[in-house]
Amino acid sequence: MKDLVWNKTLSVEVDEIDEDHRRLVDLFNILNHAVADGDPADYQEAVLEELICCTVWHFRHEERLMLKYAYEEFEEHKTEHRNLIESAKELQQKFLQTDRQIANKDFEFLEHWLTEHILVADMKLGAYLAEVM
Numbered sequence: 264m265k266d267l268v269w270n271k272t273l274s275v276e277v278d279e280i281d282e283d284h285r286r287l288v289d290l291f292n293i294l295n296h297a298v299a300d301g302d303p304a305d306y307q308e309a310v311l312e313e314l315i316c317c318t319v320w321h322f323r324h325e326e327r328l329m330l331k332y333a334y335e336e337f338e339e340h341k342t343e344h345r346n347l348i349e350s351a352k353e354l355q356q357k358f359l360q361t362d363r364q365i366a367n368k369d370f371e372f373l374e375h376w377l378t379e380h381i382l383v384a385d386m387k388l389g390a391y392l393a394e395v396m
Contacts, residue, residue, distance in 0.1 A: 266292045267374060273381050275389025277396070280328075283321040284381055290314040291377060295370060304363035311358060311365070314373075315351050322348065325388065332395045340384055347376050 267288045274281050294310045296302075322344040329337045354369055 266295060267378070273378070275381065275385050275392075277328075277389045277392045280325065280385065280389060280392075283317075283324060284385070286317060287314070287321060287377060290317060291373060294365070294373075298365050298370070307365065308358065308363065311355055315348070315355060318351065319348060325385070328392060329388065332392060334388060334391055336387065340388060343380065343384055347380060350376065 269285050269288050273284060273288070275284070290310065290313055294307065294314060297307045297310050326337070326341055326344065328334075329340060334340070350372070354365075354372065357369075358365060
C-alpha cells in the first residue's frame with residue numbers, strides 16, 4: 264500500500280482542520296509502514312488505537328466548529344462521523360479478535376474513508392467556515 268500524500272487537494276482552507284487532517288494522514292502512513300515492515304502486532308494495535316482516538320478527537324473538533332458557526336448540515340455531518348468511527352472500531356475489533364493483522368482491503372477502507380470524507384463532507388464544511396470565521 265502506498266503512503267497518502269498531503270497536498271493542497273486535501274486542504275479545506277481552514278488551518279486548524281488542515282492541521283488535524285495532516286496528523287491523521289501521518290498516522291495512516293505510520294500504520295501502513297508498521298504493517299509493511301512486519302512490526303509487532305502490539306505496536307500495530309497501538310498505532311491503530313492512536314489513529315482512532317485522534318479521529319474521534321478531530322471529529323469532535325469539527326463538530327464544535329459546526330455548532331459555533333451554526334453549520335446547517337451539522338446533523339448529517341455528525342452522522343457521517345459516527346458511522347466512520349463505528350466502521351473503524353469494527354476494523355479494530357476484527358484486528359483484535361482474529362490474527363492481529365491488517366489486510367490490504369482494510370487499508371483500502373481506511374484510505375477511502377479518510378480521503379473521501381475530507382474531499383466531500385469536509386470540503387463543504389471548509390468552504391462554509393472560510394466564509395463565516
